[in-house]
Amino acid sequence: MNVTLKSLALFVGLISFQNNLFSEPNPHAFIDTQAQAMVSVIRDNQQLFADDPQLFKDKINIIFEPMVDFRRVGASVMGKKYYLSATKAQRLDFIEAFKTSLLDTYSSTLAQWGDQTIVTTFPDISEFQKTEDVNQNLITSSNIYPITYKVRKDKNENWLIINIIVNGVNLGLTFRNQFQALAAEHDGDIEKIIRHWTSDANLDT
Secondary structure (H helix, E strand, O other): OOOOHHHHHHHHHHHHHHEEEEOOHHHHHHHHHHHHHHHHHHOOOOHHHOHHHHHHHHHHHHHHHEEOOOOHHHHHHHHHHHHHHHHHHHHHHHHHHHHHEEEEEEEHHHHHHOEEEEEOOOOOHHHHHHHHEEEEEEOOOOHHHHEEEEEOOOOOOEEEEEEEEEEOOOOOHHHHHHHHHHHHOOOOOOHHHOOOOOOOOOOOO
């Protein structure tokens, strides 16, 4: 196996962020900490996005990927009918395709917004429900964009993202509609849906 310095650095970064990720009992602090880390990556790597977009996305995704419950979100996107009718292998294949599309959409969108500040709303509470909404404002030089993360505690008491609404675009709903449209186009053939899956979420502002 060829282990490059680039891949080693990404791996070490992933382990570091995962260790931080699973130690925060406050969902608002959890989202804020990771969001500020992503803002730092964006500010420090603007030229990298032009020179090596994939490496830039990798840096964002080191932070973002462990934050999301892709199994739960992927199952929701498929809907009960198709999730239950799919084989285990098909479920895993779709979740992987979905994960790739979401990571690409999210990281590319953040990069295009360029220099930015993120402000998280911290409610004055100390006890949290199993599912919570975390609200932020993403502030650029020209506008303010609201972001809501819906997060849920997993069985290990860790907060994971199960939906995101960015500037009024509900990603969970958008992806569910996209899946239903592909299902109609391909007569419910899950293999064809997976092969044709790409992100249609439009987060342009």
